[in-house]
Amino acid sequence: MTNQEIYELMARFDQSGLTTLKVTRKDFSLELGKTVTVAAAAVAPVAAPVAAPAAAPVAEVVEEGTCITAPLVGTFYAAPAPGADPYVKPGQKVSQGDVLCLVEAMKTMNEIKAPCDCVVEEVLAQDGDLVSFGQNLIRYREG
Structure with a gap:
């Protein structure tokens, strides 16, 4: 394989x-x-809380798209070499098979490629970070 x-x-x-x-x-x-992980159901309070001053509404963060995850434990690299431009930036369109980043494990550089034609929404890992198996690296949407 x-x-x-x-x-x-x-x-x-x-x-x-x-x-x-x-x-x-x-x-x-x-x-x-x-x-x-299963989200726990909220528990209703026993006593009614005292009315507090109205707070400004909190903006809900909605993460759309799918994530590319680390296929193995290793070091994340956003660029092919130190000081070089990163493989991808948020908003960039990429084609299936384009290299998005590298994960180094046991002195072997593993190219992480785009699974489909897509647009990079966000790079979630920082250059040089140690990443775990299954950790989200890049969020994208098809297009």
């Missing part, structure tokens, strides 16, 4: 409702797992 096939499988798994996945081929085995 190639790295690209593994990355695509991981991306599909991340977007699916599955919590575990095991793939075995001849001398290769891959096991994926994720935890699902």
Whole structure:
């Protein structure tokens, strides 16, 4: 199985409702797992609160789009070399297969590529950050 096939499988798994996945081929085995968090229901207060002065409404942050996640634990790099321009910037249109960033693991640079034609909404990791498996790196929307 190639790295690209593994990355695509991981991306599909991340977007699916599955919590575990095991793939075995001849001398290769891959096991994926994720935890699902369930939001707790709000508990109604027992006593009625005293009326407080009206506060300004808080703007709700709505994150639209889908995220590209780290396929492995490693160091995130937004650019191909120190001091170079980053691979992508927010608002940039990219084509399927374009390199978006790098994740270095065990002295190997792993290219993270666009899964489809899309627009980069936000780069969520900082250059040089240690990223975990499944951590959101780049938020995008198809288009």
